[in-house]
Amino acid sequence: MAYGVENALAVCCFMTPEYQESKNCQKELLYADEQNVPIIPCRIRSDWKPSSWLVPELPTKQFAHLAISNKSKSGVLRKTFLIGNTHKELTRKTAHGNTSEWTFFVRPPSSDRDSIETYIKRIRVYLHKTFSPPLVILDRSPFEITRTGWGEFEIRVIIEFQDEWHHEDLEIFWNLTLRDNESYEEVDVEFDSYL
Incomplete structure (x- = not known):
């Protein structure tokens, strides 16, 4: 993870309720922030809302909403x-x-x-x-x-x-x-x- 984050132009986080509650989510986001790597949080489910621990960690971040249509074969x-x-x-x-x-x-x-x-x-x-x-x-x-x-x-x-x-x-x-x-x-x- 460290090598990937340190050499990244940006870190895209595909946010779901399950991912934000995982240990990896907090660890990855905090590490990217420490390395001054831009974080792009992406909402892939419309029902997802940031949990209480996540909001203070990303106060200036805009959440991109990815609408992947059924016509797209990606994902x-x-x-x-x-x-x-x-x-x-x-x-x-x-x-x-x-x-x-x-x-x-x-x-x-x-x-x-x-x-x-x-x-x-x-x-x-x-x-x-x-x-x-x-x-x-x-x-x-x-x-x-x-x-x-x-x-x-x-x-x-x-x-x-x-x-x-x-x-x-x-x-x-x-x-x-x-x-x-x-x-x-x-x-x-x-x-x-x-x-």
């Missing part, structure tokens, strides 16, 4: 999720007249080595009102639900992301299909990777 992590269902015909009808077994799923592509639970906290699955219960909450991987039935219908899905991503819930509608062995679509979600 954005794009993840692809597969939303869909599998289907297989039952060899005989159930007592309720069901002819098919299906599994609705939300999963990463097979090439993705990240744990899906790094991103997804919970999924609310709203089934047809004839299912009991019609609302199923999936809160761990694998994010899937298997049922038997006889007809196709629209499934409403609300995906909640892990808190640290600060991403709003995503609502998706999936048309359950009983014509193919597997059917899915790719859904791309962008996360701010600098938070």
